[in-house]
Amino acid sequence: MLIRWADDNDLDQWYALATEVSPIFRHPADMAKDPEFIKYVKSKASKCEALTAIDYMSGEAMGFIGFSRTNNRITWFGVFEKHRSKGVGGKLLKTALRNLDSTRPITVETFPEGFAPGVPAKNLYRKFGFIETDSNLLGPFDLPICQMTLDLSGKSAAGA
Secondary structure (H helix, E strand, C coil): CEEEECCHHHHHHHHHHHHHHCCCCCCCCCHHHCHHHHHHHHHHHHCCCEEEEECCCCCCEEEEEEEECCCCEEEEEEECHHHCCCCHHHHHHHHHHHCCCCCCCEEEEECCCCCHHHHHHHHHHHHCCCEEEEEEEECHHHCEEEEEEECCCCCCCCCC
């Protein structure tokens, strides 16, 4: 597996992943057709704020992660179902964290406690040291979400 910057050539595969994960993300339609999401993906690719995991054998994308250096947070994260539980998410997250400022708290907005499809994502964040810091937030489409925070100041870098 190769972790590299996502670019314009990867957009179709990112949109395909967005279509697959739309139900998990609780998007009311196909996320890949949402103009705001399309704008987001293009922006992240152009600013080198998105990574993709590529399968060496097929050349296909296995997953994507977007982040914001300005806000020091993970902004989008997904792995194709056929590649889950194989370490893809951990490698993407580890690489994204290396591109964020470890002297400031790193945040992610993710699924609320008790939302079964979100358990694997929350467990991965916990594995890297994120803790839930706000569980009473409303996200897109007024659905409950929580914020998790990783504070590495004074600690060694995240591993896992």
